[in-house]
Amino acid sequence: MSAVQEVVTEAPAVEAVPKRAMTLGYGTSLAMLLVLILVPLFVKNFIIFQLTMLLIYALAVLALNILTGGSGQFSLGQSAFYAVGAYTSAILMEHADINYALTLPIAGIVCFAFGFLFGQPALRLSGVYLALATFALATAMPQLLKLGVFEKWTGGVQGLVVTKPDAPFGLPMSQDMWLYYFTLAVSVAIYIFSVNLLKSRSGRAFMAIRDNEIAASAMGIDVALYKTLAFGVSAGITGVAGGLGAIAVQFVAPDGYTITLAISLFLGMVVGGVGWLPGSIVGSAFIIFVPNIAEGISKGLSGAVFGVLLFLVIFLVPHGARQIAVAAQQLLGKFKKN
Amino acid sequence: MRSKQRTLIAAFATAILACAATSGSALAQKKYDTGATDTEIKIGNIMPYSGPASAYGVIGKTEAAYFNKINAEGGINGRKINFVSYDDGYSPPKAVEQARKLVESDEVLLIFNALGTPSNSAIQKYLNAKKVPQLFVATGAAKWNDPKDFPWTMGWQPSYQTEARIYAKFLIKEKPDAKIGVLYQNDDFGKDYIKGLKDQLGAKVSMIIAEESYETSEPTIDNHIVKLKASGADVFLSITTPKFAAQAIKKLAEIEWKPLHIVSNVSTSVGGVIQPAGFENAQGILSANYGKDGADPQWNNDPGMKKFFAFLEKYYPEGNRLDGSVVYGYGAAQTMVKVLEMCGDNLTRENIMKQAASLKDFAPDTLLPGIKINTSATDFAPIEQLQMERFKGEKWDLFGDIISGEASN
Secondary structure (H helix, E strand, O other): OHHHHHHHHHOHHHHOOHHHHOOOOHHHHHHHHHHHHHHHHHOOHHHHHHHHHHHHHHHHHHHHHHHHHHHOOOOOOHHHHHHHHHHHHHHHHHHOOOOHHHHHHHHHHHHHHHHHHHHHHHOOOOHHHHHHHHHHHHHHHHHHHHOHHHHHHHOHHHOEEOOOOOOHHHOOOOHHHHHHHHHHHHHHHHHHHHHHHHHOHHHHHHHHHHHOHHHHHHOOOOHHHHHHHHHHHHHHHHHHHHHHHHHHHOEEOHHHHOHHHHHHHHHHHHHHOOOOOOHHHHHHHHHHHHHHHHHHHOOOOHHHHHHHHHHHHHHHOOOHHHHHHHHHHHHHHHHHHO | OHHHHHHHHHHHHHHHHHHHHHHHHHHHHOEEOOOEOOOEEEEEEEEOOOOOOHHHHHHHHHHHHHHHHHHHOOOEOOEEEEEEEEEOOOOHHHHHHHHHHHHHHOOOOEEEOOEOHHHHHHHHHHHHHHOOOEEOOEOOOHHHOOOOOOOOEOOOOOOHHHHHHHHHHHHHHHOOOOOEEEEEEOOHHHHHHHHHHHHHHHHHHHHEEEEEEEOOOOOOOHHHHHHHHHOOOOEEEEEOOHHHHHHHHHHHHHOOOOOEEEEOHHHOOHHHHHHHHOHHHOOOOEEEEOEOOOOOHHHOOOHHHHHHHHHHHHHOOOOOOOOHHHHHHHHHHHHHHHHHHHHOOEEOHHHHHHHHOOOOOEOOOOEOOOOOEOOEOOEOOOOOEEEEEEEEOOEEEEEEEEEEOOOOO
C-alpha cells in the first residue's frame, strides 16, 4: 500500500497545488455536465430514476468528503443528517403544504444547525472516538423517529408517503425527468459552492486543521469554530440530499435511514477518493450499482460478492477514483510529450 | 395423379382453414398486458435476502422453487412462470428502486408477495398509480385491505387486527368476566393488535383493566409484568415478538403469576420461544394459528403436508421443513398459481385483480383443515380465520372451532 501511496503522492500535479487536487479542470467539468444533461433524453424512466438517486447519493458523499477530506474529521453518522433532511422535507410537504423546492433550503438549514450543535461536543473527540460518537447518532436516529411523541408528524414506523412533483410551467417531460434536472441543478449549485468553499479562506482553514491542528491554531485559526463549521456544512448538504431523496423515493420511514446507509456513504467516499470532490459521483455509482451487480452474480452470496469487489477496489486502487484519474492524466501527459 | 393432387390440395385447404379457425378464435380470447405472452408469465418479487430481516429470504427461495415445480409440470395453461426476485435489504428506498426496475425494466406482469410493511408502504402508491397488481403482500398490517383507495394492493396472511379480534371473541365467549392485562410492543405491530382487540370488545372494552407498552430497545420487560400482576388481571395478553414473549413466559413463572396466558401468533415458535423459556413454564399457554406446523408429527400423514414434503424433497432439498417461512412461501405461491389458473387466457392486470378478488373457499395445502381463502371486490383480506391452540407437553394442540376474524361478525 505504501508503494502505491508514494506513486500517487509523487505526482506533481496533485501535490503542488492541493486546492486544485480537489476539483477537475473546467473542460472536464463541462464535458461531465454535458453528459449528465444529455443522458436522460435517451434512456427509460427507470434509468432516469436511478440517475437521480446517483446524484442524490453523490451529494451526500460530497458532504462527507468536505468533512473528512476537507477538515479531517470522521463521521459514521451521516445517515442521521440524511434522515433529518428527508423528514423535514416530507413533513413540510405533506403537513404544511409547502412547495417541494422551498423545503430543501429549510432541510439544509435545519441540518446545518443540527450538525453545528452536534459538532460542539464532538470537538473534544478525534479520530476513531469521533467516528464512534457519530456512529451512536446513526444507530439512535431510526429509533428516535419511531418515538410516539413525534408520531403525529413522522407517521411512526409506517412512515410518510410524499407526493411527487409534476414538471412546472406545463413542460412536456415526465415527473422523473423533471426531478432529475431539478436534482442536477441543485447538485451543480452545491458542487460549485463546495469547490469555492474549499478554495476560500475557510477551506484553507479546514485543510490546515486536517494537516496539523496545533500548527493551524498557531497560525491563528479558530480550530473549534472551523471544526464545528465543517460539521455544520457537511450536515446541511447531507440534509438537502436527504430532502431530495425523500421526494425522489416518495416515501420516508425509519428503516430507510439505518447505519447501513451511513456506512454506504462512507464507502462511497473511500471508493471515490478521500478529499477529491468529483470522486463523489463515482463513489455514489459504486454504492448504487455494485450491489445490483453482486446480486446478479449470486443471489445467496450477494454480500460476499460485494465484499470481494470492494476488497479488490481497496487493494488495487486504495485512493479510489482519484488514483485512476491521476493515472489517466499522467498517461495523457506522456502521449502529449511523445 | 390428378385426383391425388386434388385430395392433397383439399387436405391442405382444410388444414389451413382449421388452423385459421382455431387461431382466430384463440386470438379473440387471449388478452395480455405487459409481462404475459403465449409462453411466459413474468412475476416480480422483492425480498430482504440481505440485511436485518434476511431470515425471511427463505420465503422467496421457496416460492422460486415452487414455480420451478409448476414449470416442470408444464406451467400454467402452457405458460411458464418467469420469477424475477430482487433483494431490497429491508430498506424502503431500495424497495422503490427494485419495484421500478421490475415494472419498467424487466416489465413484469405483477409484483407478488413483496416482504415487509415499510417496503410495501413505499411502493404501494407507485404500483397503484401504474396499475400494477401488488398481490399477496407478506406483512400482517391491516392497511392492505383497502380496495377503495388501493384497488391494486392485496394482503395474504391474517392481519394482526384479525388475530386480535379472534382472541377478543374467544374471551367474550369463554371468560366473559375476564380482567385483561395487555402487554404490547410499541410499534405498528402492537398498535394494530390493540386496535383489533378494542374494536371487537366494543362495549366490553372495560374488560381491559391494564395496558403496558414496551420498546424493542428495552433490555427486559420484567417491570411491566410486575405492574400487570399488581393490577389484578386474570388474563395476560402478550402482544410480543419472540425475544420478549420468552422473557414474559419466564417472568410469569418466576413471580408465580398464573393468569390465562395468550401469546401472539408471531411468537409461537417452539424452538425459538417456548423451549428457551422452558417447557414447564409454558404449559397451558394459548395462541391462534392458521398454518400447519412442519415440526408437528400430527401432520405426517396429512395429504396436503405430504405434498409439501414431497415438494421440498424434489425441488428445494436445502429447505428446512421446521422453518415457518418455508411453509408460508409454499402457501403463498400456491395461491398465486391458483389465481393465474383462474385467469385462463385473459392475462391482463385488471383481470388478475378481478380473479384475485374472486377466490372462493380455496385451501392451500399448508393451511389448517377448515381454513379457507375467500376474497371479494370489497374484501381484500384473503385469510381471515384462525384456530385456537394450547401448548401441552412439547407441542401445540389445536382446539375448538375455526374462528373468523372478519370485522363484521
